[in-house]
Amino acid sequence: MNPLETRMKFRNQELTGTTSGLCEQYIQTNLVTLPKAYAFDFLLFCMRNPKPCPVVEVMEAGVTKPSTADADIRTDLPRYRIYRNGFFSEEVLDLNEVWQDDFVTFLIGCSFTFEQALLDGGIPLLHQDQNKVVPMFDTNIPLKEAGIFKGNMVVSMRAVPNHLVDQALKISHQFESSHGEPVHIGSPEQIGIDDIQQPDYGEAVTFDRDEMTPVFWACGVTPQNAALQAQPSIMITHAPGHMLITDEKDPNYS
Incomplete structure (x- = not known):
């Protein structure tokens, strides 16, 4: 399947497993979503730690469609994790029930x-x-x-x-x-x-x-570790191993 077809499988919850090995050569990203109040601190954290947190894209508050994919980041990853006040709360298959208009989303490079x-x-x-x-x-x-x-x-x-x-x-x-x-x-x-x-x-x-x-x-799971100490009111990430598959191929493959 191509990235769009694969993401539709995720959106319809027909596939919920790891994205390793899917859509070879296409860029995959980790996801971190935070209320806007925490966004600057997190962006600075990524800039100071580019090895585990190489930023691919920052999506403005309330935006759900990335520039790198014909996708909705609320539904088009196979699994998400929600942290509340620094503690893991739940793992979900979409973000429709928890989405807030002030959410800023960071897409971070993935191995x-x-x-x-x-x-x-x-x-x-x-x-x-x-x-x-x-x-x-x-x-x-x-x-x-x-x-x-x-x-x-x-x-x-x-x-x-x-x-x-x-x-x-x-x-x-x-x-x-x-x-x-x-x-x-x-x-x-x-x-x-x-x-x-x-x-x-x-x-x-x-x-x-x-x-x-x-x-x-x-590894892009690093922000999940940082969230345990930072304790933002809410933080959403991909479930480890369950990434956003973009529509762009990494130029190294060409």
Whole structure:
């Protein structure tokens, strides 16, 4: 399916799973929606932390249609998460009942965008092979504060065959608007991950640590972590692994 057809499946709630592997080569984005009162602080937070929060688009208050897709951000992602006063409240399939006219939406680059490039480079994606949501972890990597927003980085992990780690770095480096090259390779305990089989978001994947190296990329779930400390009255994000698929192809594929 093309992006529009896929989004219509999401809108009609016929598909509600992860977007990894869907509409290859098209840009996917994370979503963060906040009341306008918090928007400047969050924009500044993204500007100070471009690795986990590369801004693709900022939608003005009340706007529901992004410039990058013939879409409605209230209905055209497969799953959303709602946080109230810094606590996870619920996961929903659309935002129709909670939408406010003062909501400002941020679309943030996602590493799913370069996954097809990794596959083209001969690098397997175990979360796709094993039908899992990519594993994501809270870390001890500090972020630069902005207003009420602060915290540590969240990373996504992909196990890469040892002899292809340099290839993975070279490929992902080109996709700076989608987190770019990894922030850490191997030794998960060095970035505060105690058990690689117990992700904080997504699902664990099975791999041989002798043959494959865990590689960690900055992740757009980072704002969800920051929201736990910032405690805005309401904050809406994509559910981890469930992105907005845009109508634009990443230029690196051309």
